[in-house]
Each structure stands twice: as structure tokens, then as C-alpha cells.
Amino acid sequence: MIVVLKNGTPEMEITHLSDELSSWGLKVEKSVGKHKIVLGLVGNTVELDPFRVQELSPWIEQVVRVEQPFKRVSREFRHGEPSEVVVSTPNGFVPFGEHHPLVTIAGPCSVENEEMIVYTAQRVKAAGAKFLRGGAYKPRTSPYAFQGHGESALNLLIAARDATGLGIITEVMDTADLDKVAAVADIVQVGARNMQNFPLLKKVGAQDKPVFLKRGMSATIEEWLMAAEYIMAAGNPNVILCERGIRGFDRQYARNTLDLSVIPVLRSLTHLPIAIDPSHGTGKAEYVPSMAMAAIAAGTDSLMIEVHPNPAKALSDGPQSLTPERFDSLMQELAVVGKAMNRWTQKSVNNYQLPVVSGK
Structure with a gap:
């Protein structure tokens, strides 16, 4: 399960939410993306009601279940953003x-x-x-x-x-x-x-x-x-x-x-x-x-x-x-x-001479 926070959520509020969710027996992993801050919840979330989490703070934008069997690896775990x-x-x-x-x-x-x-x-x-x-x-x-x-x-x-x-x-x-x-x-x-x-x-x-x-x-x-x-x-x-x-x-x-x-x-x-x-x-x-x-x-x-x-x-x-x-x-x-593909940068110039190996 992931908790998506609204833009501008104060750090104090993030800490408060993390502490509260941790007290429920969950491991909370914060992920800071380009556009969103996401709290990943790891543990027994099968019976956890998303609406109960949503009510914890007005700074919570969305609570989403991660459907894949791989949780931390899933792109959903970062709300669609690459790491x-x-x-x-x-x-x-x-x-x-x-x-x-x-x-x-x-x-x-x-x-x-x-x-x-x-x-x-x-x-x-x-x-x-x-x-x-x-x-x-x-x-x-x-x-x-x-x-x-x-x-x-x-x-x-x-x-x-x-x-x-x-x-x-x-x-x-x-x-x-x-x-x-x-x-x-x-x-x-x-x-x-x-x-x-x-x-x-x-x-x-x-x-x-x-x-x-x-x-x-x-x-x-x-x-x-x-x-x-x-x-x-x-x-x-x-x-x-x-x-x-x-x-x-x-x-x-x-x-x-x-x-x-x-x-x-x-x-x-x-x-x-x-x-x-x-x-x-x-x-x-x-x-x-x-x-x-x-x-x-x-x-x-x-x-x-x-x-x-x-x-x-x-x-x-x-x-x-x-x-x-x-x-x-x-x-x-x-x-x-x-x-x-916009995936290339100019390589730096090397300042040494290429070695010569005899018998190569």
C-alpha cells in the first residue's frame, strides 16, 4: 500500500504520519520523487482499510493498494516515478x-x-x-x-x-x-x-x-x-x-x-x-x-x-x-x-597515452 502526499506537505507532518503508521506495526519507507512524496507501507496491509489511512491527515492525497506481488520493486510503489x-x-x-x-x-x-x-x-x-x-x-x-x-x-x-x-x-x-x-x-x-x-x-x-x-x-x-x-x-x-x-x-x-x-x-x-x-x-x-x-x-x-x-x-x-x-x-x-535518444553525453578527454602491450 502507498500513501501519496500533497505537494508542500510539511516535514513535521510527514514525520507524524510515519510515526503513527509505524505504531500500527507497518514499516514506512519514504520515497521523494520529482513531483510527489510517497510513503510506502510494508507489512500486513491486506485487512487495512484505505479510508482509515486517508483520515489520518488532510495532507494525504491518495491511498493506493499495490497489486503486484513484488511491492518495493513495483512502479506503483513510487507512484509511477522511476528511481x-x-x-x-x-x-x-x-x-x-x-x-x-x-x-x-x-x-x-x-x-x-x-x-x-x-x-x-x-x-x-x-x-x-x-x-x-x-x-x-x-x-x-x-x-x-x-x-x-x-x-x-x-x-x-x-x-x-x-x-x-x-x-x-x-x-x-x-x-x-x-x-x-x-x-x-x-x-x-x-x-x-x-x-x-x-x-x-x-x-x-x-x-x-x-x-x-x-x-x-x-x-x-x-x-x-x-x-x-x-x-x-x-x-x-x-x-x-x-x-x-x-x-x-x-x-x-x-x-x-x-x-x-x-x-x-x-x-x-x-x-x-x-x-x-x-x-x-x-x-x-x-x-x-x-x-x-x-x-x-x-x-x-x-x-x-x-x-x-x-x-x-x-x-x-x-x-x-x-x-x-x-x-x-x-x-x-x-x-x-x-x-x-537523448541518452548520451560527450565523454571527458583522457589525459594519458594508451599503453602498448607487446605480443597483443
Whole structure:
């Protein structure tokens, strides 16, 4: 249930209403939007009479039941207004959201060594990326595939951040590793295979780093949003939803089916920012540019793109990774679509020379 307050409601009245509603055994969450202030009521509201709430104050404009099973995640919970997730990075604050410029995240599937990750970070930053992605812990279908370097790779991500000032996004697979990952990451990623790992969702919800929640390979939209609800119910409101392709029946030509229709669907259902991962969504580097441009046209708030200095020798996901040179040209192509959609800003000029890696 939400309580919509009239414009100009005094702060003292908001505090009084919150205290009164809390005394009824409800959790009250205040949301300040562009046009309205909304009090979200969480708890046993099934038997609560909206007219009883309405009578509490003349400053209450409307009392509305949230019909969706996902409450905090629902767009109704913010009275139709989008939320934003603002991430602190060494280069400043970066906002994700419907009314902000597109945010590009780029980097390799796995952190392989310091030279490779620092070089890639410098290249993607020079092209306009705001965040570096790189896996320290990697969930793999085969137990014999490269699983990542673990904790030592987190130190390499720190080196890349120190060299570039990029924000860091990396995946957590186990609740036991969360503190180590959160100490390094500016955004903690929950991968597709862990989307319904409910103990992990509760743990990432109980810490304060923003969470990048990928859609499960066979998850419905409602299951995905309910996973986000777990995180928000644990106390963390900063969730970014990432579509990374769902399992289809024709895997001969593409790794997954990238569901771009999810963008307008999510816009109608949730206030949370939306990201698209065309690299996992297609599994082939040659398809990534088309899907990235289509995602911007459809209204995505962010793109996650895999980049590797030498995809043919990558320890994981080489076929879907772009070279730094192709990423440079792609960012110029994306700028055309991004500007047409009013979602692009001029990238800042970098004051360092691009490094040269021998044997690349």
C-alpha cells in the first residue's frame, strides 16, 4: 500500500504520519520523487482499510493498494516515478536511471593477469566506459573450465581502478565471499545462475553496495522481479536489473535469446534501472553491435559489453568479446543512437597515452 502526499506537505507532518503508521506495526519507507512524496507501507496491509489511512491527515492525497506481488520493486510503489541508482566511483558519482545518460560497462569475462586487466581498463575508459567488469569468481557449467583466480583477482581489479579511476563491477557467487567482493566492488553483481539463490540475495540486500541483478537463464519476468524484491526487502534499495539473454531452443546461431522486449515491459512494471548485456545475450562478437544499438533505441539505461585484448586467447567467453579497437568504433556508433535518444553525453578527454602491450 502507498500513501501519496500533497505537494508542500510539511516535514513535521510527514514525520507524524510515519510515526503513527509505524505504531500500527507497518514499516514506512519514504520515497521523494520529482513531483510527489510517497510513503510506502510494508507489512500486513491486506485487512487495512484505505479510508482509515486517508483520515489520518488532510495532507494525504491518495491511498493506493499495490497489486503486484513484488511491492518495493513495483512502479506503483513510487507512484509511477522511476528511481535512480547513484554509484560512487574514483572519478565521481555515476547515476543509473531512466532520466540519465546511458552508462557503459566494459571489460573481460575473467581477470587473467595484471597487465591484461589494467590495459583493458585503460582502453575501455578511453573509449567512454564508466565501469570495468571483470570476474574474480566465475560460475562455469563445466567443473573443468577456468573458474577465475578468486581473491587474488580482486587485488588486480584494485590495480586497474587505481590506474584509471573506473568503477568496478564484479560477481559474488557465495555468501562467504561477499565481504571480500564488496570491499573492492563499487557494484556487486549477482549472476544469472544465482538469481534465485535466496540466502545470497538476502546477504547482498543487507550490505550497502549497489547490486547488479542478472536475469536467470530460464527465469520469468516475475521471478526476476521477485528476486529483486528479496534484495530490497533486506534493506538495499539500489538494484539494477540486467537482461543477459534467456535460454532458447535454437542455439546453433546464437548462445541465448536476447529479450529486448523486456525493456518496455519492465518500464511498465518497475521503477528500477535497466541494463542489457548483448555479449552474453548473443554469444558472438559480430552480433553485439547490432543488439547494443537496438537496446539503446528500446530505452536501456546501461550496456554491459565484454572486451578482451586478444579474444582468441581469452580464458573464458572469447567468442563474444570485442577487441579494444572494435569497442572504440562501437562506442562511436552507439553515440549516434544515444544522441538521437537523448541518452548520451560527450565523454571527458583522457589525459594519458594508451599503453602498448607487446605480443597483443
